[in-house]
Amino acid sequence: xxxxxxxxxxxxxxxxxxxxxxxxxxxxxxxxxxxxxxxxxxxxxxxxxxxxxxxxxxxxxxxxxxxxxxxxxxxxxxxxxxxxxxxxxxxxxxxxxxxxxxxxxxxxxxxxxxxxxxxxxxxxxxxxxxxxxxxxxxxxxxxxxxxxxxxxxxxxxxxxxxxxxxxxxxxxxxxxxxxxxxxxxxxxxxxxxxxx
Numbered sequence: 281x282x283x284x285x286x287x288x289x290x291x292x293x294x295x296x297x298x299x300x301x302x303x304x305x306x307x308x309x310x311x312x313x314x315x316x317x318x319x320x321x322x323x324x325x326x327x328x329x330x331x332x333x334x335x336x337x338x339x340x341x342x343x344x345x346x347x348x349x350x351x352x353x354x355x356x357x358x359x360x361x362x363x364x365x366x367x368x369x370x371x372x373x374x375x376x377x378x379x380x381x382x383x384x385x386x387x388x389x390x391x392x393x394x395x396x397x398x399x400x401x402x403x404x405x406x407x408x409x410x411x412x413x414x415x416x417x418x419x420x421x422x423x424x425x426x427x428x429x430x431x432x433x434x435x436x437x438x439x440x441x442x443x444x445x446x447x448x449x450x451x452x453x454x455x456x457x458x459x460x461x462x463x464x465x466x467x468x469x470x471x472x473x474x475x476x
Contacts, residue, residue: 287312287342288333290320292355296414302361302369304392308338311392313359313371315351328353330373332361334392345393347371347385352378360415362424362444370417370444371395372426377411380404382428384444401438401447406431417444425450 291314293300301312311334318327330348335341351357356376363369369387380403388394403412412430419425423439430436431452439450 287335288314288331288344290314290316290322290326291331291333292317292320293358294355296356296416297358297360297373298416298418299361300358302363303337304363304390307390308336309392310335310337311361311369313361313373315353315355315357317355318353328357330357330359330371332359332371332392343393345395347373347395348383348398352376356413360417360426362417364443366443368443372415372417372444374412374415374428377413377429380407380409380412380430382412382415382426382438382447384447386444401449403428403430403436403449406436406449406452412436427453 293314303310311332314331316322316326316329316331318324328350329346330351332345332347334343334345347359352375354376357373359371359373361371367390369392370384372382372384374382381400383398383400385395385398407430412428414429416427417424423441424443426438428436435453437450438447440447
C-alpha cells in the first residue's frame with residue numbers, strides 16, 4: 281500500500297486501551313480494534329458494534345469483523361488485543377462503567393476473522409455494582425494481566441495463566457495520588473503473590 285486509505289469507515293477509539301492495533305508479520309495482517317459510532321456510516325444499525333478491522337498488508341484488502349453487535353456506542357469500549365503464542369488472537373473489552381463485566385473472545389488459530397464465543401469475568405463482588413472500564417493487556421513473568429479501572433474507580437488487574445482462556449481477580453492498585461474524579465497515577469499493585 282503506497283497511499284493512505286480508509287480501512288474502516290466508522291471506527292471510533294480512545295487512548296485508554298492497549299494494544300488497539302497489532303501486526304502479525306508472518307501472515308502480513310494488521311488488526312485494529314474500534315467501536316462504531318451512531319453518527320458514522322451505518323448509523324443506528326451499526327452503533328456500538330465492537331469491531332476489528334483485519335487488513336491484509338500484502339494484498340491491500342480489509343475486512344471488518346464484528347465481535348459484539350450493538351454493545352454500547354462509547355469509544356471507551358474499544359477492545360485491547362493480544363497475539364498468543366499458539367497463533368490465536370485475544371480481544372478483551374468492557375462497557376464504560378455501565379456494567380461489571382470484562383468480556384473476551386479468542387480467535388481460531390492464525391485467523392483474526394473467526395472467533396470463539398464471548399466469555400465474561402464478573403467484577404461485581406469487588407466493585408459493588410459500580411462498573412468497570414478500559415482494558416489493557418500486559419505480560420509479566422509469563423502471566424498475562426488485564427488492567428482495568430474497577431474497584432473504587434482505581435486501576436485493578438485480572439490475571440490469566442493460560443493466555444486469556446480464563447481470568448481471575450489479581451489485585452486492586454492503589455493510586456499514588458488521587459484528585460477530583462480522576463484516579464490519579466498508578467502506584468502499587470499488590471496481589472496475593474506480591475507486587476505486580
